[in-house]
Amino acid sequence: MASSRNILPPQLFYEAVEQSHVAISITDLKANILYANPAFQRVTGYNSSEIQGENESFLSDKHTPRPMYNELWECLHQQKTWSGILLNRHKDGSRYLAEVSIAPMIDEQGETVYYLGMHRNITEMHRLAQQVKNQKAVIESVVDSAPVVIALLDDRSEVVLNNQEYKKLARDLQAKEPANVFLEVIKNTLGATRWEECHAAKTHFENQEVRLDLGGRHPPRFFVCSGTWFEEHEDGADDFFQPRKRDYLLLVANEITQLKRQQEEVRMNALRALLAEGELVDRMRETLEGAIHELQVPINLITAALGVLERRAADAQDKALYEALQQASNSGHRALDKLRHCVPMEVNEAMVPLNLNELMRDALSVFTERLLSEGIVVDWHPALVLPTVLGQMKRLRNMFKQLVSNAIDSMGENRNKNRELRIFTQHTEDTVTVTIEDSGHGIPEHLRFRVFEPFFTTKKRGGTGMGLATVQEIVNSHAGSINVDPQYTEGCRFIVQFPTANQRINR
Numbered sequence: 392m393a394s395s396r397n398i399l400p401p402q403l404f405y406e407a408v409e410q411s412h413v414a415i416s417i418t419d420l421k422a423n424i425l426y427a428n429p430a431f432q433r434v435t436g437y438n439s440s441e442i443q444g445e446n447e448s449f450l451s452d453k454h455t456p457r458p459m460y461n462e463l464w465e466c467l468h469q470q471k472t473w474s475g476i477l478l479n480r481h482k483d484g485s486r487y488l489a490e491v492s493i494a495p496m497i498d499e500q501g502e503t504v505y506y507l508g509m510h511r512n513i514t515e516m517h518r519l520a521q522q523v524k525n526q527k528a529v530i531e532s533v534v535d536s537a538p539v540v541i542a543l544l545d546d547r548s549e550v551v552l553n554n555q556e557y558k559k560l561a562r563d564l565q566a567k568e569p570a571n572v573f574l575e576v577i578k579n580t581l582g583a584t585r586w587e588e589c590h591a592a593k594t595h596f597e598n599q600e601v602r603l604d605l606g607g608r609h610p611p612r613f614f615v616c617s618g619t620w621f622e623e624h625e626d627g628a629d630d631f632f633q634p635r636k637r638d639y640l641l642l643v644a645n646e647i648t649q650l651k652r653q654q655e656e657v658r659m660n661a662l663r664a665l666l667a668e669g670e671l672v673d674r675m676r677e678t679l680e681g682a683i684h685e686l687q688v689p690i691n692l693i694t695a696a697l698g699v700l701e702r703r704a705a706d707a708q709d710k711a712l713y714e715a716l717q718q719a720s721n722s723g724h725r726a727l728d729k730l731r732h733c734v735p736m737e738v739n740e741a742m743v744p745l746n747l748n749e750l751m752r753d754a755l756s757v758f759t760e761r762l763l764s765e766g767i768v769v770d771w772h773p774a775l776v777l778p779t780v781l782g783q784m785k786r787l788r789n790m791f792k793q794l795v796s797n798a799i800d801s802m803g804e805n806r807n808k809n810r811e812l813r814i815f816t817q818h819t820e821d822t823v824t825v826t827i828e829d830s831g832h833g834i835p836e837h838l839r840f841r842v843f844e845p846f847f848t849t850k851k852r853g854g855t856g857m858g859l860a861t862v863q864e865i866v867n868s869h870a871g872s873i874n875v876d877p878q879y880t881e882g883c884r885f886i887v888q889f890p891t892a893n894q895r896i897n898r
């Protein structure tokens with residue numbers, strides 16, 4: 392390197408300095424300018440005659456803090472290069488920010504003989520950087536104080552930015568990342584295939600309702616979510632000529648719990664009235680079916696007796712008896728037909744996607760007063776989010792109502808024990824499981840299957856024996872299963888399982 396430098400003509404170095412875009416000056420030890428290149432003239436606005444012999448301090452705007460200059464000179468006296476930003480004044484009076492570097496020129500005796508100064512105007516660069524910083528601060532404070540939950544997710548679904556509302560929700564959900572919970576529900580609502588398509592095509596989604604069941608005494612919370620995908624160009628040097636993009640998802644969730652609660656109150660009142668009416672109809676149906684069942688027995692006997700008499704050679708007495716029995720049989724069948732006509736028809740409901748947490752809560756709220764008056768502690772552990780199940784809303788709600796009612800009855804018969812009703816909902820990819828445990832008298836092993844038979848009851852008073860038979864029928868018609876857990880000895884544990892809506896659609 393040293394040898395190649397030796398052979399280059401000095402004029403070349405002079406030309407290089409003259410042509411440079413950086414303002415270059417050479418001063419004596421008092422900072423009096425001995426030389427300044429054309430770029431110096433362009434940056435400061437002064438021509439060479441105005442510069443020549445001037446002290447560098449003529450550029451000073453006198454607003455640069457004094458300690459900066461002290462530091463500058465201290466550095467130079469130690470024969471070190473100083474770099475920093477000074478506030479300079481242009482010839483036209485305007486101020487500009489100068490990025491300055493000053494190096495001492497040292498001779499062979501180790502003495503400083505000149506100073507070499509280089510500077511460039513960085514006012515515009517600083518303005519742009521400051522503008523970006525200010526805009527970022529404004530955006531961050533707007534996002535942070537926005538009354539909606541906001542999260543920015545990168546392409547690995549990691550949250551890279553969030554706001555105060557998001558942080559609050561994260562605290563409420565404890566260990567769970569709210570953004571992932573929202574996306575799980577939205578994915579479930581849209582279906583895996585549509586979600587993949589939406590993700591691949593970066594299609595925005597909006598107004599997706601998300602229900603979060605926090606369990607315990609907490610009422611469910613509702614949000615309306617929207618998602619917007621956008622691309623950001625990578626800003627590294629590697630990406631200057633071949634820019635790479637990164638995808639981000641901006642997730643915004645607006646809490647509508649308050650509104651939902653008002654709607655819910657109205658809905659619950661309507662539901663209570665509907666359920667009371669439904670209960671009446673169910674009881675009527677059960678009573679009539681019970682009566683039909685009981686009437687059927689003597690009528691079957693009469694029919695059998697008629698058969699016997701028919702086969703026997705009939706004498707006059709038998710004939711009279713035969714006719715009397717015939718009449719009894721006929722009027723019995725007529726009565727049965729009338730009764731059958733009186734059995735209220737069941738309305739065939741449409742199958743719709745349902746959230747079993749919601750139906751279970753409905754069933755529980757119907758019994759609020761009874762649960763309180765009987766001192767039953769309800770331990771409600773819903774899955775935070777639950778995939779939907781395809782089903783008939785009224786029938787499934789009635790099914791839960793029946794199971795809760797049975798549990799309350801059973802605990803009522805068992806006065807000495809703690810009365811606890813524990814309900815859990817869980818899910819896997821394809822199954823939703825609802826577990827209902829009570830601390831009642833339980834179901835003995837040998838009756839585990841019989842309790843589902845029509846007209847079979849273990850209740851000492853008032854049981855028609857149709858409750859669990861109806862439950863079984865509803866479960867079957869939803870491709871589900873219901874079992875009494877033989878392992879559970881504290882009372883009774885029913886495990887009800889249904890395929891998820893997605894599972895049934897994909898079947």
Ligand code: FAD
Pocket residue numbers: 416417418420421422423446447448449450451452455460463464465477478479489491493506507508510
């Ligand atoms: P003071 O700092 O009080 O300076 C008064 C005089 O004494 C000036 O001539 C100053 O140059 C000189 N001086 C001050 N302290 C010392 C010291 N310890 N040893 C020797 N001489 C000293 N300043 C700018 O504001 N903008 C620039 O672009 C700029 N470029 C410079 C380039 C070079 C190569 C050098 C050597 C200095 C440069 N300075 C620049 C610093 C400048 O010389 C002044 O120190 C500074 O502007 C403060 O000036 P002042 O009027 O407040 O006076």
